[in-house]
Amino acid sequence: MSRKIKFHTFHFLFRLVAYLADKSGGWQVFVRPKLLLGSLIVGLGLTGSGVIEAQNKAPQKSQSKINSIQLKLIRKIQSNLMMIRLCAILL
Numbered sequence: 001m002s003r004k005i006k007f008h009t010f011h012f013l014f015r016l017v018a019y020l021a022d023k024s025g026g027w028q029v030f031v032r033p034k035l036l037l038g039s040l041i042v043g044l045g046l047t048g049s050g051v052i053e054a055q056n057k058a059p060q061k062s063q064s065k066i067n068s069i070q071l072k073l074i075r076k077i078q079s080n081l082m083m084i085r086l087c088a089i090l091l
Contacts, residue, residue, distance in 0.1 A: 039087040
């Protein structure tokens with residue numbers, strides 16, 4: 001499933017559960033999934049905010065530079081996952 005489809009699906013479910021939580025007066029059966037879906041949407045937004053580079057016919061980058069870029073991206077993803085896990089624990 002593409003990232004855009006996941007985002008729209010989570011957003012629709014979030015709006016539905018938020019409506020039900022408001023109509024039920026804050027019943028925990030609807031509030032907890034609302035918080036979980038909200039954190040999933042935020043997590044998708046954070047992981048999807050990577051830099052997109054245009055393809056050009058420039059010379060190839062050195063292997064060490066590619067490895068350093070990959071290492072930075074891995075660290076960013078790991079920190080985002082830690083934030084999501086922390087939100088899930090707090091729920």
